[in-house]
Amino acid sequence: MKPAxxxxxxxxxxxxxxxxxxxxxxxxKLLAGGQSLVPAMNFRLARPETLIDISGLEALDGVNDRxxxxxxxxxxxxxxxxxxxxxxxxGRLLVKVVGHxxxxxxxxxxxxxxxxxxxxxxxxxxxxxxxxxxxxxxESSGDARDVPAEAFFRGSFTTALEPNEILTRITIPKLPDxxxxxxVEFARRKGDFALAMALTxxxxxxxxxxxxxxxxGGVADRALRMTEIEAxxxxxxxxxxxxxxxxxxxxxxxxxxxxxxxxxxxxxxxGGALLERALAEAAEEARGAVST
Amino acid sequence: MSDRHDIxxxxxxxxxxxxxxxxYSLADTxxxxxxxxxxxxxxxxxxCGACTVLxxxxxxxxxxxxxxxxxxxxxETVEGLAEPDGTLHPLQQAFWEHxxxxxxxxxxGFLMLALGALRENxxxxxxxxxxxxxxxxxxxxxYQNILTAVRAAADMMRAKAQPAPNP
Ligand SMILES: Cc1cc2nc3c(=O)[nH]c(=O)nc-3n(C[C@H](O)[C@H](O)[C@H](O)COP(=O)(O)OP(=O)(O)OC[C@H]3O[C@@H](n4cnc5c(N)ncnc54)[C@H](O)[C@@H]3O)c2cc1C
Ligand code: FES
Ligand code: FES
Numbered sequence: 001m002k003p004a005x006x007x008x009x010x011x012x013x014x015x016x017x018x019x020x021x022x023x024x025x026x027x028x029k030l031l032a033g034g035q036s037l038v039p040a041m042n043f044r045l046a047r048p049e050t051l052i053d054i055s056g057l058e059a060l061d062g063v064n065d066r067x068x069x070x071x072x073x074x075x076x077x078x079x080x081x082x083x084x085x086x087x088x089x090x091g092r093l094l095v096k097v098v099g100h101x102x103x104x105x106x107x108x109x110x111x112x113x114x115x116x117x118x119x120x121x122x123x124x125x126x127x128x129x130x131x132x133x134x135x136x137x138x139e140s141s142g143d144a145r146d147v148p149a150e151a152f153f154r155g156s157f158t159t160a161l162e163p164n165e166i167l168t169r170i171t172i173p174k175l176p177d178x179x180x181x182x183x184v185e186f187a188r189r190k191g192d193f194a195l196a197m198a199l200t201x202x203x204x205x206x207x208x209x210x211x212x213x214x215x216x217g218g219v220a221d222r223a224l225r226m227t228e229i230e231a232x233x234x235x236x237x238x239x240x241x242x243x244x245x246x247x248x249x250x251x252x253x254x255x256x257x258x259x260x261x262x263x264x265x266x267x268x269x270x271g272g273a274l275l276e277r278a279l280a281e282a283a284e285e286a287r288g289a290v291s292t
Numbered sequence: 293m294s295d296r297h298d299i300x301x302x303x304x305x306x307x308x309x310x311x312x313x314x315x316y317s318l319a320d321t322x323x324x325x326x327x328x329x330x331x332x333x334x335x336x337x338x339x340c341g342a343c344t345v346l347x348x349x350x351x352x353x354x355x356x357x358x359x360x361x362x363x364x365x366x367x368e369t370v371e372g373l374a375e376p377d378g379t380l381h382p383l384q385q386a387f388w389e390h391x392x393x394x395x396x397x398x399x400x401g402f403l404m405l406a407l408g409a410l411r412e413n414x415x416x417x418x419x420x421x422x423x424x425x426x427x428x429x430x431x432x433x434x435y436q437n438i439l440t441a442v443r444a445a446a447d448m449m450r451a452k453a454q455p456a457p458n459p
Pocket of ligand 2 (some may be wrong): 332333334335336337338339340341342343344353354355356
C-alpha cells in the first residue's frame with residue numbers, strides 16, 4: 001500500500017502552477033487535498049510521474065460572499081462550510097450538505113474543487129454544483145474559460161478539464177431569501193459515499209409552489225438536475241401528495257445501476273423516497289422562512 | 293525520478309531533519325525517520341483513522357499526506373500529549389479511567405481526533421461527539437466507552453481551561 005515513485009513540484013503561485021501543468025500535461029497530476037488521489041496512488045490505481053502540489057496556493061483558498069453569488073476558491077477545504085459562509089438560504093444549505101461528506105479529518109483537508117474535479121457520481125458537492133447552476137472557472141497558461149456544471153461533468157470520474165487546465169473558482173448563484181432547502185442522503189455507514197441523495201429548493205406563495213429545484217446524486221454516472229419534475233411542481237400545493245407524485249416521477253425517470261452496495265431497483269426506489277423527504281424538508285423550511 | 297528531499301519537520305515542538313522520497317507518507321516518516329511509532333497505520337487509504345495526527349492544529353489522516361508537503365507546519369502526535377513528567381493528558385486519563393481501549397491499536401488515532409475537534413469546539417454535545425467518533429474505526433472496545441471517555445475528557449479540559457471559581 002505504498003505509492004509508486006514520483007517527482008514532486010510545489011509551485012509558489014498560480015502562474016507557476018499553470019506552467020507546471022502545461023509542462024507535465026502527459027504524466028503529471030495536480031495534488032489538492034489528496035483525499036481521493038492519494039488513496040488511489042496507495043492502491044497504485046493512479047501512478048502519476050509528477051505531482052504538482054497546489055494545496056498551499058492561498059489565492060485559491062476561501063469564499064467571496066458577493067451579493068448575487070458565492071465565489072468559492074477551488075482549494076477551499078470542505079470544513080470551511082461547517083459554519084455558514086454567507087447569510088441566507090445558500091449558506092445554510094451548504095452547512096446541511098457538508099456534514100455528509102466523509103469524516104471530520106477528511107473534511108479538514110479535502111477541497112471543494114478537488115471533489116468537483118474528481119467527479120465521483122455520488123459526491124455531494126457535484127450534486128450541489130449541478131442542482132444550483134454553478135459555473136467553473138478553468139484556467140490555463142494565458143487563457144481562461146467559464147464552464148457551466150452541465151457541461152463540466154461528462155460522466156463517472158470524467159470532466160471537461162483539459163490536462164493543462166486548473167479549476168480555480170466555482171461560482172454559485174445565491175438563492176432568494178425565502179427559499180426553503182432540503183438535502184437528504186442514505187449511506188450504509190456514517191461517512192461512506194451515499195447510495196443516493198436528493199437536493200431540493202422550494203419557493204412558496206402561501207402553500208403554492210412558485211419555483212423548485214430538484215437534483216439527484218448517486219443514481220447515474222453523474223449528478224442529475226430533474227427539470228421535468230421542477231416544472232411539474234410549479235403551481236402545485238406543497239403537500240405530501242405532491243411530493244409523493246414527484247418521487248414517483250423520479251423513479252420513472254432514473255435508471256441507476258446495481259452493484260454490491262445495492263440493486264438497481266433498490267436504488268431507483270431510494271432515489272424517489274429521498275426526493276420526497278427532501279421536498280418535505282424544503283417545504284417546512286420555506287414556511288418557516290416566510291413566517292419569520 | 294526517485295529524487296530525495298532534505299526536509300525539516302516540526303513534531304511536538306522538536307525539530308527533525310530527515311531525508312525522504314516524495315512518496316513517503318507523513319505517517320511512515322514519523323514512524324521510520326523520526327522514531328515516533330505511536331502513530332499507527334491500519335488501512336493506508338483514509339478509512340480507519342489509526343494514523344490521525346494534527347497538522348497546524350487540524351486532525352488529519354497522516355497516511356494521505358506526504359512528508360514533503362508539511363515542511364514548515366506544526367505537527368502533533370500522540371507522543372506529545374503527556375507532560376514531560378509523565379502526567380497524562382486529560383484525554384489519556386479519561387481513556388484509561390473509562391476503559392476506552394482494549395488492544396490500543398486505534399487509540400492514538402482517537403486521541404488525536406478528539407484533541408483536534410475539542411480544541412475547535414470544546415462544547416460538543418453527545419450527537420456531535422458520536423458523529424466525530426464515527427470518523428475512526430475501533431474493532432475491539434466498542435464505541436460506547438470511547439464516547440464516555442471523550443465526554444469525560446471534554447469536561448476535564450473545560451474545567452482546566454476555566455479559572456477555578458472563588459469558593
Ligand atoms: C474515507 C473517505 C471517505 C470519503 N467520503 C466522501 C463522501 O462521502 N463524499 C464525497 O464527496 N467525498 C468523499 N471522499 C473524498 C473527499 O471528499 C475528497 O476530498 C475529494 O473527493 C477530492 O478532493 P481533494 O481536494 O482531496 O482532491 P485530490 O485528491 O487532491 O484530487 C482529486 C482529483 O482532482 C484533481 N484536482 C484537484 N484539484 C484540482 C483543481 N483545482 N484543478 C484541476 N484538477 C484538480 C486531482 O489531480 C485529482 O485527479 C472521501 C474520501 C475518503 C478518504
Ligand atoms: S491508516 Fe490512515 S486512515 Fe487508515
Ligand atoms: S482498542 Fe483495539 S481496535 Fe480499538
